[in-house]
Amino acid sequence: MTEADTFVFDRFSASHLDDPYPLYRRARAEAPVHFADAFGVWVVTRHDDVQTVLTDVERFSSAFGIRTPLVAADGVREILATGHPEVPALLNEDPPAHTRTRALVAAAFSPRRTRQLAPRVQQLTDALIDGFADDGRADLVGRFALPLPLQVICELIGIDPADAGQVRAWTEELKTLTSFDVTPERQRAAAHQSVAFEKYLAGLVEARRADPRDDLLTDLLAAEAPEHSGWRFSTTELVSLLLTLIFGGHETTANLIGSALLLLLRDPGLAAAVAADPARADPLIEETLRADPPVQGSFRTVVADTELAGVRIPAGAQVFAVIGAANRDPAATTDPDTFDPGRERPDRHLAFGRGIHFCVGAALARLEARTAITTLVRRLPGIRLADGFHAPYLANLLHRGPIRLDAVWPRP
Ligand code: HEM
DSSP: OTTTTGGHHTTTTHHHHHHHHHHHHHHHOSSSSSTTTTEEEEEESHHHHHHHHHHTTTTTEEEOOSSSSSSOTTTTHHHTSSSSSOOOSSSTTTTHHHHHHHHHHHTTTTTTHHHHHHHHHHHHHHHHHHHTTGGGEEEEEIIITHHHHHHHHHHHTTTEEEEEEEHHHHHHHHHHHTTTOOOOOHHHHHHHHHHHOOOOOOOOHHHHSSSSSSSSHHHHHHOOOOGGGGGGOOHHHHHHHHHHHHHHHHHHHHHHHHHHHHHHTOOOOHOOOOHHOOGGHHHHHHHHHHOOOOOEEEEEEEESSEEETEEEOTTTOOEEEEEHHTTTTTTTTSSSSSSTTTTSSSTOOHHHHHHHHTTTHHHHHHHHHHHHHHHHHHSSSEEEETTTOOOOOOOOOOBBBOOOEEEOEEEO
């Protein structure tokens, strides 16, 4: 096995969590498409190849399970069978089912609804900052970057704000359920929590069916696909879709805000410049999405024997398209390892995917990140990283972001 072959596995060692990019660079140069034994997946790292995997839905299928563990401990499947069966929902659907679901979700997730949310995102941002402004210091991930998108996605869907903490705890349990390194006992406990979460969401769906409101869930319930003779979502389908939206809608955006703040607060001059000119937040956010994307890659299954960059990949194989590596491919970006918020066309990255699965929440994520960053630097002048702070990272192959961010500022 060459060094490049082991790079995905290496990623889990603490030394690479801080900075996986040198490994990606080596993989791009030495083995741009290679099989990684440790995970049984084909790893794809060059920009053009990653783009091909994401967009060529004929060759690369998105069908896979999201909330079922790859290796289930004794009793786990029986526990999960007491909840709602996992049905594909958008992210893991292929056409034609994906086309139908996407049309209904896109209609409910309209630019109008995102725009309507802007004042509310601002209010929630200010309320969170009110909670710690007088302290002169805070962990900005736990107090700010994480609760903001969580509260926004709950409100958007129509989940009672009082339940947001429980929803967060459940999403953590779902992550545990599908993690590699958990004991059978812990996996069974997580399976029970997964079922509780599914039942909670099914209850919410039924409540909205009986009593419609002005929220995304009500819109999804009302949405009909005319070209599919009035087809509508079932409760089980909505449970899967809501799980996808809740998952996709908060951890990713929290990681974007955390990573952008880390880059910003490392450079006091940049923080002051964004405070003076909030328009500078947008290129900073795009450059964060390019250089340190919250979603590091996406999985696909090869439909029939195929070839990618001259490498043969058999039917049924799993492919991991590494967005974090593609975004730093020198063939696509000049001087890719330099963080440069002054780049021209900083939005030419794959951080939100490409093609038919392009992120439905991209506009919302950008709105939240912009509001969070501009408000924080305006309200807490002089904010900087705490002395000696070194950011710890999530131990995760797919998601990347600091799990803690200690900042200080002069008290008002
Ligand atoms: C910075 C934040 C975000 C990042 C980096 C991100 C990233 C991505 C990526 C890479 C994909 C494509 C996956 C693929 O092709 O396999 C995707 C799809 C998706 N995202 Fe996001 N996302 C973010 C925020 C959000 C938000 C806020 C929501 C919902 C409120 C959301 C919901 C979704 C959904 C439902 C899909 C599937 C779309 C489809 O398959 O048609 N995401 N996202």
